[in-house]
Amino acid sequence: MKTVIVVGNGMVGYKFCEKLVANEESKDFKIIVFGEEPRPAYDRVHLSEFFANQDAKALEMAPAEWYIENNIELIISERITDIHRANKKITTVKNREFSYDYLVLATGSSAFVPPIKGVEKEGVFVYRTIEDLEGMLAYAAKLKDKNPNARAAVLGGGLLGLEAGKAVMDMGLEPHIVEFAPKLMPRQLDSRSSQVLQLKLESIGLNIHLSKATNQILGAHAITGMEFGEDDILDVEMLVISAGIRPRDELGKSCDLKMGVRGGIVVDNKMQTSDKSIYAIGEVALYNQMIYGLVAPGYEMANVAVSQILGKQEIVMAAEIDMSTKLKLIGVDVASFGEPFMPAAKGHSVIFENKTQHLYKRINVSLDGKKLLGGILVGDASDYNMLHQVYLNSMPIPEDPSQLILPANEGGAFGSAMDLPDNAVVCSCENVTKGQICCSVTDDGNETLKDVAKATKASTSCGGCKPMVDDLVKETLKSLGKVVKERICEHFDYSRQELYDIVKMKEIKDFDLLLDTHGTGIGCETCKPLAASLFASIFNETANKQETIQDSNDRYLANIQRNGTYSVVPRVAGGEISPKQLIAMGRIANKYDLYTKISGGQRIVLFGAKLHELPLIWEELIAEGFETGQAYGKSLRTVKSCVGSTWCRYGLDESVSFAIEIENRYKGIRSPHKFKGGVSGCIRECAEARGKDFGFIAVEGGWNIYIGGNGGANPKHAVLLAEKVDKETAIKYVDRYLMFYIRTAQPLMRTAAWLDKLEGGIDYVKDVVINDCLGIVKQLDEEMQFMVDTYKCEWTEAVENPEIRARYTHFVNSDEEDKNIEFVNLREQKMPTPWA
């Protein structure tokens, strides 16, 4: 049995272990890992998330048990101090000795602290470890106690510096970024994009100081300021240094491995150092005379080192390493890929800039106009993934390359996912290529996304690539001449739209009957709620009638929460609520000891109701004039409003009245997915109507209607359906649009995704709902009117019906409560005991 010792349990050291134990052959190795930090490896890339929740566990790459389960001996809080190459031993700071056959140095790097006078002062931090962040948090809290307007600076305006700037801003300190170069992110951005970025950052409250060389840090014990020139001083009480990294190469130096001139342990393309038994990977390794300060090359190095140690000599590091990056967290999109700056001799640049919207896009194209060489995106990086794929795979680009970056160019320029080369990595979590996905369909006979996912693992991790995998599966099936059927599940050989028509035409109102006549088996958690949604959308049946085919939340007309209790969300149409109603709600919440908050949808949510309390609470709310808010349903949620011309000095029309009217019109309507609305009194758009499935904005001369927007995981702005129409027309168009969506969308598809998939897009919707090109608007109008006329409050129905009420008990054979529900205190309210 051979021994592999890994020095450093950071991101790359961890990845090495993960890759090693994934191989059968690893059974022949004893693996020992040393980490100097007091905890197992964590995700440094997402370090800033620690500020939000201070949850170190959430950042763990793997829990301590993982190492045990995989027979890895993990020794933390113990630094390696020496390597004795002659007899293949290492010594730790506790003077313990260990022998190795292979030694892997994954010691990473540390923050570079420039030799400025006074850097040792209290209040000066670096940004690298959880301990650094804890120190900053504690110090910032102390500062703010003394001075609520305390200021903090970040030295360095690079990728990391900006992230640190956002972090100090989120800590409530006035943030300043100090950069030596005349522009931000000097390594990734050209000067124009850097200016656009600066404007954007200033607009969110960061103060930027460029071309500043810091002479000294002022202050007696603790920092009070930074001095740049004689009269050039910035008063700050805290400083975060983010001026680059230095490899932790001291072990290499002391045992005489070959080193770079400016540090770093030299490795070849096998990740071997000048001693064949010693490998170096990650931020300590100097490859191609470079230290790669990104995690992806580090992971690749880990992969190469594992392969080499296991004897797979053909696997070596690529000669060129992709340094494309996308800035995260800061609330502004910034990305650069390939060759961001380009000498005119090598190619041409296409640049789009719009400073009013803080938008800058640049792509660099080869001289013959055929290849994408690199680019920069500031303000909107939504095309980054696709552009990056085009660059990586040298895919052909449109004759007019500006199509790749011009706005209002909905997807057209890229063609389909089928244009990707076979070796393009579609699922980067599981490293699955387009070729593997397509082969799984053509060669292995998998015909659904589910089967392909099972066979290839694509889309099973973070799920971000699911839409692309789905497209690939469908397109491949089509290319085989197979009809691609959006089959609901194993129980119904129909698409949602087909089943919609069946239910409607044959007036089938009962799930069992639907199964008997058109399905097989007994159904599942996919087809049951889908059928329930159809019965609701077509017959306006409430969720009370066939309760066991409803989605979990609909079954009890409430959203289930962490500890099995529920939330209570009464409708507050348009967000308008009277003091009297507030008092009533407060009284009831108090009586049942419910946690209370204002929801993100402009209404009030009461949390922590036990199952048996739900009818009691609702009975009292209904008596006070409230009705269900259907926060649980795939149905209308809220119509958000701004105060509009009633109060606001800019308002052009009464947005609150309109929002209330429209919320009451659409309440109770069930749809393929939830839908939300917004009404703003003018284009300042305080109601965020363009972030909703439908939105109205008052303009001079009427209302503008927008459709197909949402927030959520893939935010999308709504697009214009009609301009300057009166209220009645606006309602008519939206009625038709919604019914058309309800009829034709796939299950769990929001309006934005529906619009995106709809052939002809927004122009087609206009044709259908305004020009009546299908001749169906009369029918759509009638269907909507039926829904409006037959609305019932489900909770009123439930509390009045003893049979429905009886569903709300925890046990069938006892009136006892569930003893396992636990709460803990939270800021004078309560919350569920957190999950382990």
Place this chain on the structure above:
Amino acid sequence: MLDTLLQDYSTVQLERVKVWFKAAKINKFPKNGGACVKYKDKQIAVFNFSRENKWYACQNLCPHKMEMVLSRGMIGEDMGTPKVACPMHKKTFSLDTGENLNGDLDSIATYPVKIEDNFVYIGFSE
């Protein structure tokens, strides 16, 4: 405390049943749905597959986040295997074997059910 709860539940095979616990009348259980039965300190989810006229029982505790919620889940079938989907995150479990069908969570404990005189009985070994 909830972690130790898991130890209260282990599968009972029909031939090991010592006690048939008379839980409740069959009409107390929703058609094609579930309800929760209390037996000593245990919570048992009982499911009425009325379409097939079959009954199943399992622990009410979901091993994913240790919440007492499975009886409130939706039932169905996966290629002939009867299953329940947890209402919290839709993890599905076979009601035949207790196996987690869409992940690698620990299996849940299952219990025999019999119907006599319109009453539901659950089999326990203690």
